[in-house]
Amino acid sequence: MSVSTQTRRKRTRTNNSNMDGVNDTGADSLLEGMLARQSSFLQHNLKEGLNFADGDNHATVHNEPPFIDNENAIVDLDHTKVDAIGEEDDDENVEDDDLIFIKEQPVHFTSPTISGAGNYTSTTSKKFKKQRTISLPQLPHAKLLYQAMQETPRVQKNDELLHLTGSTSMTLDGNRNVNLRVIRSPSPSNNDPFYDSSVSPTAECSAGSASSDSDSAMGTEFNHTENVNRQKRSLRRLSAPRLAAKLVGKKAKTKKRENFKTDKDGHYVYQEGDVFGGSRFVVKQLLGQGTFGKVLKCRDIASGTGGGIDTNTFHTWNSTGSAQPRYVAVKVIRAIDRYREAAKTELRVLQAIYENDPHGQYQCLILQECFDYKNHICIVTDLLGRSVYDFMCSNGVARFPGSHVQAMAKQLIRSVCFLHDLGIIHTDLKPENVLLCDESSMEKSLPLSVVRSMSARRKEASGGKRKFLTNPEIKIIDFGSAVFHNEYHPPVISTRHYRAPEIVLGLGWSFPCDIWSIACVLVELVTGESLYPIHENLEHMAMMQRINGEPFPPHIVEKMLYKSAHKLGNSPSDLNATVIKHFDTNSLTLQWPEKNKRGDYITKEKSIKRVMGSCDRLDIHISKKIRADYGDWFSINWNLTPEKNWSLIKSKLLSERRHDGVVSGDLNKETFLFWYWFVDLCRKMFEFDPTKRITARQALEHEWFNLGILDEGITCFGKF
Template sequence: MTATKEDWKKDFYKNGVPTEVIIIEDTPPLSQQISQTTNTHIPTNSIRRTQPTIPNLLGPPAASTRSKRIRKDTPKNNLPPPPPPPPVKRRKKDVTLLRRPPTTAVIPSPASCDDKDGHYIIKPNESLTPRYKMMKLLGQGTFGKVVECYDRVKRTFCAIKIIRAIPKYRDASKIEIRVLNTLKEHDPINLNKCIHLIEWFDYCNHICMVFELLGQSVFDFLKANEFRPFPIHHIQQFAKQLLTSVAFVHELKLIHTDLKPENILLVDSESVEADNIEGVDPKSRVLRNTDIRLIDFGSATFEQDYHSNVVCTRHYRAPEIILGLGWSYPCDIWSIGCILVEFLTGDALFQTHDNLEHLAMMTVVLGKIPAKLIKASSFEAQKFFKEGKLRYPADDTTKQSRKYVRALKLLKYIIDPQTNAKAQFLDLLSKMLVYDPSLRITAREALRHPFFMMRFDDLGRETEEN
């Protein structure tokens, strides 16, 4: 039976409101039903929903799994539409239809994870991510925090370095990741004892780097041991590992630039009382295991990359940096020399925070600074000298500074080479703590020094094999 134009209009306008026309694949074309009303051609294989120009004020139409919204290029029918409703009502209706259902879930803002300085707020026994559970804070620096975490996937503990959510620290961390990946790529089984990056991820605007969980730093062990010195055979083992790490780093065209006891981690911090160990305070504790790892490559610099004017933590800063002569691989060797003296004495060799005082300390311990280095120093560093001599003490130098500098001794008296081991140790240091960086021994050369050929028994005494 063919529908008339009047019947179709009745169906289209029910109760004065237009209804939708649903067209599906097995429905005859609308043009056959209203042959005299419109010239619109609708392909029989299309599945579309035609929407009248008047919005449906009674709510959304009944759902149809095979219907789709009409395309914009579909011709409209020729029926005159009723006047549209007020714009305000339409906006309210649209908002109501598009509004998402309410939820009771609380989604924290990334900002709520940080303190005012951009550090991630550590909450022990809570999750950092679904995989990692935070256990305790291990350390904090200007870069961020290091946290002990439990890895729920591997079922092991690890250390995660969480970088501050500040652009300059995020950028620096990406350089560190590049360096760490280079180290791991060239030494996958870690023969050179540098820290290995397990993985990294970006969480709430914090770069997070996952590492093996190690023991405390050598500095923390010294502090816990009331800054009592290490036995000479332990210093030998530390020095050999540290020089091996730095030689490897240098061969990759990298300069660490921040070598210090805080950046040397013990693999195992377990210690025992010092019983009859040569040259060690009986009240001291000694390590069972002297294995170490070199860490913190956040300041490491490739030789071809930009070199900032000042690098290295103050106590371990080489003279060429203070004098503005530029720096390269030898600055790491100077830092190692300062570290090894600290291992023997328990105290930093150059405890200062002032450039002039620092240079004065160097002259007391190591002798005068060569004239050619003074002449080549930067304009800023020239103010420390007058007619080739160090201007110390200056008019504003404190009595405390003068007293401290006068109390220092020559390196040979600090080491006190009464044994063959200490004599060899002093000779090694005298080649590392050289003012002129071009004359300073390299890490690979240092490893061939006779000091590393010496043999000791378990009590730190030299054996007859030497």
């Protein structure tokens, strides 16, 4: 953060110990340590990883928070205001409670302008006044930079709501150009005393090799495949077990015979210990499964790093001569034509990501290699930690601290911005598809009253403790539903809870649908609960209106009716039965709760309670969930300015102080602004009209990413 002068001032305030995990004692060293780690992280990891061509191409980062009123910078429970300018203390060893910054704030400024592709500059007045405020820390991930790959952000045009279906022929043509390496089961030779069953004459085929089935000539083939194969064969000939066996005149042990079965529906039949892929992969665990197939944790016994990023090392041997294999994730696609076809699109998406980001700096899972085995397309990637969803389920408190939400949000939006610049739409962003790079966490025992209120399942999974990640770095996975923007668009995409309104209404969808999904994920990280816990269209639409605090725009509904009447584009098969019939064609409004001709409600009471009881307007909904940290007087009203909101909070705080003498929680103005601007960002991401919804590029520049917060996510960062 840019500052002109930094001063320190001793303050005696001991009443802020109610903030979770933050005490006055050692607060100065905590902040200094955090800022030092942050600076080091940014300098050595983030900036170097961006690989800019030169310094002039760096995107300008605006880390200054919005203007903050001097007099209201801090709420002190003793109601003592911080002076406008404090006395300077040159003693660097003095223990201070807070870091006070005197910053140069522009009196007037103009809107940012684009200078080249993705480089933002702003023209400011030369007149400055000094402003004193508290600067709260941020995790380094919240400051990640992004170098735009295309001059203008990807948007959805108005006419695409009616006609966007994408080119099916482009999808099929692209898939036909995919070449897959075919691996067949080896046949051991008793005549070769040094036979290694992981190698067979047919195990590795060149890019143009023909396959035994119609799809074998399709798939992704990397330029380095042949080099990889030659290195593997060379290293195998020189491996320690073979040399030892040759010297003592004994046969080297052959690897376990392959055991890999497929059921009548084309699914691989999971069994721990199975061997496949030329006797290279040993199945250790089932990580996940779905209609596409299964994801397996496998021991890679023939490769040290795989074929994706590093092709120089394949075997690592310890002092005893035994191999040190790695573990990988292998996605085994169903042996059914339509799923194989979808897998080829996924491979083309992963190839585009790899070619533009081979080191994975944009938090997308990187493809290591792929092959065709017994009509199953197998996709090999690095093995990461649990999903964000699994971490939430095993935590005593599912909510993430605000600093972690911000760090994950920056990574998610930045990754999606990268994908959109490549012309790729993910279409299935959700906590299950966001993996943790590091599961290490700090634990805090929860009060007995909280433990008793838990479900038996959560109590058992969490052990009655709340966990805080020490590193909120994430990776986006599962590109099985991803599409290129100019190729075929299925009528229905996304998991229900994260599905954008244009998809529900049967309109054309494009890049903005990913933004809606991200907003759903962010709210879930803050509240610990799904924002849309429903399973059918009518309740989903009713909740959307309730959360947005407004009905669907009439012009959107009108486009839906027009598109359906004229049979334009592709629409969900149940659109008329589950969506259109619930709209009044005259007023263009959703009829919920439904009434019959006599005016009696026909919507079930259980449905009404489910919608009305589980959500509220977004600002109110978020306020209710985070009051556990800041007290019942915390509230956000997006119809009021930040200053007016803050004035109302102060009046409530003073009233509670006068009557009870004690205030639960602790809050300063910057912390309030952190949550206020979070709601503002989500509101822009939840725009009903996808042509007006904020883009990923615009979201990266939102005010929220200029603000920090001091919470347990900050104090736990980098502990291990």
